[in-house]
Amino acid sequence: MVETAKLIQGNQAIAEGAIYAGARFFAGYPITPSSEVAEECSRRMPRVGGVYMQMEDEIASMGAIVGASLAGVKSFTATSGPGFSLMQENLGFAVMAEVPCVVVNVQRSGPSTGLATKPAQSDIMQVRWGRHGDQIVIALSPSSVKECFDLTVQAFNLSEKFRVPVILAADEIVAHMRENFTPPAPGELQVIDRKKPTVPPEQYKPFEPESDGIAPLAAYGSEYVFHVTSSMHGPEGVSNNNPANATWKVSQLHKKLELYRDEIVLTKTFDVEDMDILLVAFGAVTRAARAAAVEARKTGIKAGVLQLVTVWPFPDRELAQLAGRVKTVVVPEMNYSGQVAGEVRRVLGPDPDIKQVNKFNGQIITPQDILKAII
Amino acid sequence: MKERYEIILAGSGGQGLIVCGMMLGEAAILEGKNVVQTQSYGIASRGGFSKAEVIIDRDEIIFQQVQKPDLVLALTEEAMEIYASGSPEIPVFYDTTLLKTRSGENLYGFPFTEMARELGHTGTANMIALGVMSAVTGLVKMESLAAVINKRFSGKVAEMNIKALNLGLALAAK
Amino acid sequence: MSHATGLKYLKKDSLPLMWCSGCGNGIVLAALLRAFEELGYGNHNTVVVTGIGCWGKADDYITTNALHTTHGRALAFATGIKAVNPKLNVVVLMGDGDGVTIGGNHFIHAARRNIDLTAIVVNNCNYGMTGGQFSATTPADSFTSTTAYGNPERELDICALAGVAGANYVARGTVYHGRALQNHIKEALNKKGFSLVEVVSPCPTHFGRNNKMKSAVNMLRWLKEKGVTREEYERMTGPEKNGYFVIGKLADRNAPDFNTRYEEIRARALGQ
Numbered sequence: 148m149v150e151t152a153k154l155i156q157g158n159q160a161i162a163e164g165a166i167y168a169g170a171r172f173f174a175g176y177p178i179t180p181s182s183e184v185a186e187e188c189s190r191r192m193p194r195v196g197g198v199y200m201q202m203e204d205e206i207a208s209m210g211a212i213v214g215a216s217l218a219g220v221k222s223f224t225a226t227s228g229p230g231f232s233l234m235q236e237n238l239g240f241a242v243m244a245e246v247p248c249v250v251v252n253v254q255r256s257g258p259s260t261g262l263a264t265k266p267a268q269s270d271i272m273q274v275r276w277g278r279h280g281d282q283i284v285i286a287l288s289p290s291s292v293k294e295c296f297d298l299t300v301q302a303f304n305l306s307e308k309f310r311v312p313v314i315l316a317a318d319e320i321v322a323h324m325r326e327n328f329t330p331p332a333p334g335e336l337q338v339i340d341r342k343k344p345t346v347p348p349e350q351y352k353p354f355e356p357e358s359d360g361i362a363p364l365a366a367y368g369s370e371y372v373f374h375v376t377s378s379m380h381g382p383e384g385v386s387n388n389n390p391a392n393a394t395w396k397v398s399q400l401h402k403k404l405e406l407y408r409d410e411i412v413l414t415k416t417f418d419v420e421d422m423d424i425l426l427v428a429f430g431a432v433t434r435a436a437r438a439a440a441v442e443a444r445k446t447g448i449k450a451g452v453l454q455l456v457t458v459w460p461f462p463d464r465e466l467a468q469l470a471g472r473v474k475t476v477v478v479p480e481m482n483y484s485g486q487v488a489g490e491v492r493r494v495l496g497p498d499p500d501i502k503q504v505n506k507f508n509g510q511i512i513t514p515q516d517i518l519k520a521i522i
Numbered sequence: 523m524k525e526r527y528e529i530i531l532a533g534s535g536g537q538g539l540i541v542c543g544m545m546l547g548e549a550a551i552l553e554g555k556n557v558v559q560t561q562s563y564g565i566a567s568r569g570g571f572s573k574a575e576v577i578i579d580r581d582e583i584i585f586q587q588v589q590k591p592d593l594v595l596a597l598t599e600e601a602m603e604i605y606a607s608g609s610p611e612i613p614v615f616y617d618t619t620l621l622k623t624r625s626g627e628n629l630y631g632f633p634f635t636e637m638a639r640e641l642g643h644t645g646t647a648n649m650i651a652l653g654v655m656s657a658v659t660g661l662v663k664m665e666s667l668a669a670v671i672n673k674r675f676s677g678k679v680a681e682m683n684i685k686a687l688n689l690g691l692a693l694a695a696k
Numbered sequence: 697m698s699h700a701t702g703l704k705y706l707k708k709d710s711l712p713l714m715w716c717s718g719c720g721n722g723i724v725l726a727a728l729l730r731a732f733e734e735l736g737y738g739n740h741n742t743v744v745v746t747g748i749g750c751w752g753k754a755d756d757y758i759t760t761n762a763l764h765t766t767h768g769r770a771l772a773f774a775t776g777i778k779a780v781n782p783k784l785n786v787v788v789l790m791g792d793g794d795g796v797t798i799g800g801n802h803f804i805h806a807a808r809r810n811i812d813l814t815a816i817v818v819n820n821c822n823y824g825m826t827g828g829q830f831s832a833t834t835p836a837d838s839f840t841s842t843t844a845y846g847n848p849e850r851e852l853d854i855c856a857l858a859g860v861a862g863a864n865y866v867a868r869g870t871v872y873h874g875r876a877l878q879n880h881i882k883e884a885l886n887k888k889g890f891s892l893v894e895v896v897s898p899c900p901t902h903f904g905r906n907n908k909m910k911s912a913v914n915m916l917r918w919l920k921e922k923g924v925t926r927e928e929y930e931r932m933t934g935p936e937k938n939g940y941f942v943i944g945k946l947a948d949r950n951a952p953d954f955n956t957r958y959e960e961i962r963a964r965a966l967g968q
Contacts, residue, residue, distance in 0.1 A: 171780070172776065172779065172780050174775075174776060174779075190965075193958075193961060193962040193965040193966070194962075194965050194966060198779050198780055198958060200775070200776075200779055202772065202775075202805070203801050203802060203804070203805040204801060206769060206772065206802075207769070207771075207772035207775070207801075207802055207805070208772075209772075210765065210766070210769045210772030210773040210775075210776065211772050211773065211775050211776030211779070212776055213773055213776065214745075214763065214772070214773035214774060214775065214776025214777040215776035215777065215779060215780045216776075217763065217777065218743075218776070218777045218780045218781045218784070219780070219781070220780040220781075222776065222780075236766050236769075237765075237766055237769060237772075240765065240766055367743050367761045367763075367777060367781065367784060368740065368741060368761075368781045368783065368784050369740065370740055371740075372739045372740050372759070372760065372761050373761060373762075374755065374761070374762045374763075374764075375762065375763045375764065376755070376762075376763075376764035377748075377764055377765060377766055378764060385710075385756065386756060386764075
């Protein structure tokens with residue numbers, strides 16, 4: 148409805164999406180270009196019964212949201228490159244201890260301090276592999292203010308359902324962009340809460356998966372008393388150094404997501420039915436790719452777009468299925484090395500002509516940049 | 523009235539260009555349009571080149587950045603250099619209090635800041651500019667801008683901004 | 697009146713404890729569990745949060761809720777727990793390396809924020825678990841596995857840091873002075889706001905062996921001799937003070953804790 152549409156910024160939509168999803172704890176440390184998420188939470192959390200905490204650094208922020216989540220409250224943080232680097236160790240803790248939480252990484256130009264106010268998509272591999280130890284993660288990437296909201300809700304849902312941290316890999320463009328947006332009414336979007344134990348408290352094993360592959364999670368302070376550790380542990384949650392147990396545990400952390408791969412991997416397609424060229428894009432660059440496809444068609448070139456809404460796990464099957472129809476695949480992304488292009492090559496092998504469009508100077512990829520690669 | 527407008531508001535940090543862009547966007551939303559507002563700025567909160575972009579469209583806005591501006595507001599010499607040298611058919615509005623006067627068919631110079639000062643607050647200069655730009659090009663309706671002012675401000679501040687808007691409208695009549 | 701033993705909070709199936717013979721951690725654990733019992737803590741409403749280090753293994757032996765975190769970050773995790781559930785008793789067990797060296801920043805800010813946690817920092821003057829390297833509390837000129845010719849750095853006074861950062865309760869005890877230690881821990885647990893008990897404790901395996909106190913008995917003698925009251929310490933002059941440290945209660949105040957302050961701010965946000 149037009150009457151209730153508002154001009155909303157991406158970062159604000161992320162904060163509102165989190166609150167819609169039931170988040171009632173935010174801990175963070177200010178950093179451009181994510182600070183508006185913290186600012187919005189500082190205003191909203193006290194009014195919705197939640198708590199906003201500004202921690203001493205991003206290490207503490209990540210630790211605090213894990214603690215709060217284990218006390219039964221949906222929790223999240225928001226940061227950008229330098230802060231995301233600091234969060235890695237405790238993010239790995241959330242993977243190991245199977246703690247639901249959401250980490251928003253508004254990507255900006257690097258390395259290091261880089262161009263602090265300018266956009267990039269250069270943390271894609273850090274999102275996937277940034278922590279020590281073998282693990283898989285879920286990462287979603289929004290291309291609009293509406294997707295900032297919707298995918299934040301989705302991130303919480305996936306996080307709660309599978310007991311994993313989920314990363315919202317946004318970029319400075321969507322985070323600072325304002326668009327007309329009508330927030331959904333309560334109940335309009337599905338909101339998933341973590342599965343609670345139903346066994347008698349003395350029988351509860353916090354890391355023993357049920358038949359669906361996922362272990363229920365109690366909350367500190369409930370009638371269930373439980374032990375959580377960063378060390379290798381068995382179903383009871385206490386340290387266990389047995390190799391057989393480690394084999395089980397590491398496999399379990401992977402398998403619980405592999406099992407639900409199709410539910411986790413989200414993509415969108417545009418004009419792919421009759422395409423000769425496939426553009427593969429994610430985040431804000433999706434928009435340039437779509438605009439380029441529209442322009443290309445004006446010159447008789449049939450281009451289509453695959454948007455990787457889920458970046459990790461990588462949408463390999465969806466890509467392979469679409470790429471089978473074309474000879475040329477173009478991957479525009481705001482980084483030097485072609486972090487997603489590398490994945491596209493891994494999936495498609497040597498046959499198709501894979502072209503990269505890379506920009507890494509803080510400037511936005513335009514439809515013209517992409518058109519140059521396909522015309 | 524056009525289906526789509528691409529607007530650039532350029533100057534330096536602290537001139538209120540982003541808020542100006544937001545108010546323009548909010549007015550367009552009241553008219554049932556789609557809006558994308560983006561900005562580009564440096565690390566300083568004050569000073570340094572700053573730009574707000576607004577796209578208004580009846581249809582979905584795919585690419586989020588302005589590619590061919592229909593309209594430019596320039597509040598510094600630097601901004602003027604960048605945008606006034608472009609196509610002569612793009613109207614460029616600029617502040618003659620802050621910039622040297624230029625001649626050109628597409629150049630609309632008005633003493634926005636001077637007029638705002640006389641009105642009582644230099645902060646209303648952007649509203650005078652929005653008024654004249656909308657009146658000349660049909661960007662958004664005066665009622666929509668007035669509604670946005672009354673939503674954002676109250677009392678004397680709202681009153682002053684409405685006066686500024688009307689000053690802009692009167693400039694267009696000249 | 698029967699004395700609390702604290703045994704009901706000890707996970708007997710985890711015995712024997714992994715700590716070296718002569719280590720002070722067992723004495724601190726016993727004091728903590730007895731204090732739990734005297735205060736009537738339940739397993740369900742208590743969370744023991746630990747970092748990484750010898751003392752950070754204590755959660756393995758305690759029957760309450762537990763969270764064994766990353767090195768240096770226990771206070772950050774604990775802060776999140778307390779912030780969303782003020783009814784929980786949240787107790788944070790850290791060593792000197794964990795709590796005030798790698799975790800020094802969190803220590804300062806937990807005290808400044810005055811969040812209602814009780815931190816029990818066992819100070820054995822070195823990193824025991826990794827082989828006795830020097831930490832921020834290793835005395836100057838002491839020998840460790842990474843200060844073969846003596847420590848060029850000065851030691852940090854943990855209690856003074858907590859005091860100036862704003863902790864509501866600060867005390868220093870030793871494992872030699874067991875009864876006093878238990879009372880300090882009990883007072884700290886009872887105190888609303890951030891409370892710290894530093895426990896000076898022997899590490900005969902590393903610090904003692906490297907500094908001519910190879911036997912645990914020698915180390916206990918060291919604690920007995922060097923731990924003095926504030927009055928005794930103040931009577932000493934200049935160089936006499938070298939090697940001595942004050943034990944006892946060092947700060948006790950009642951500034952509002954974080955959760956209380958946040959509820960005040962919330963009321964303001966809601967226009968109440």
